[in-house]
Amino acid sequence: MMHRLLGHLLNALARFWSKQAGRTTFYLFCRPIRRRLSGSERAFLQAGNPQKIHFNGQKICLYEWGSGPKSVLFLHGWQSNSARWQPYVEALKGSGIRALAFDAPGHGLSSGRQFTIPENAALIHRVMTSVSGIEAVIGHSLGGYSYLYARSLHALPRIERLVVLASPVTLDALVGVFSQSLSLHPDTVGCMMKEMEANTPEGLQSFALERLSETLSLPGLIVHDRDDDRIPFFHAEQLAAVYPQAKLIATRGLGHRLRSEEVVQMVAGFVIG
DSSP states (O other), X not given: OHHHHHHHHHHHHHHHOHHHHHHHHHXXXXXXXXXXXXXXXXXXXXXXXXXXXXXXXXXXXXXXXXXXXXXXXXXXXXXXXXXXXXXXHHHTTTTTEEEEEXXXXXXTTOOOSOOOHHHHHHHXXXXXXXXXXXXXXXXXXXXXXXXXXXXXXXXXXXXXXXXXXXXXXXXXXXXHHHXXXXXXXXXXXHHHHHHHHHTXXXXXXXXXXXXXTTTOOSOEXXXXXXXXXXXXXXXXXXXXXXXXXXXXXXXXXXXXXXXXXXXXXXXXXXXXX
């Protein structure tokens, strides 16, 4: 009910003051709702010896579990946090692979209120160029999309394996989920897109799959559920079509979050090699 009311207000604002409607709608589009952590989640994150990274005036929490010369970087999605990776970290125990993760701006125990893909991509670049030995990346949802965006814009260190879990491959998918949740009128969405364009120095064309998939030439694993009600399965098919070295795994009944021990073991086995 509150979402629909907010959408009606934004639609009304767009009719009379389009620029302000664009600014307000884009602000909301980029503002995650920070989920409260449970006691067990906090304990897991604390076991990762959290460090604070200063980035764009924010304090970002970086975690590290295990030790070894090789590392895997985990990237969570929208309104999630690094605690989602606990089953994967446990699956990697004893493998000699160090697990790394960070809470994106506005998420988990990191500071900030806003999240944008370009900023998250810049943070990925910062982490990957300051931490040695990262040989694999595992990204869920916007985490996977952020990595693809980061590698298309920044000179990231080469990795050996990539896992993409339930990730979108077009900006339209993200805008569609947001506009549907608020019942936004197309004119309101248009105002927001103008504001987004103004705040994206590389332009909205930088989000296109053709740009994101350039030079994708490493072994990959794409896992997506056919019943995903947030990011439709065809996104995985589109990515697989331009990523010939990736294997596409289609699950059923797991939804967007892909909570499954079978998926965890499959991903861990792929990363360990």
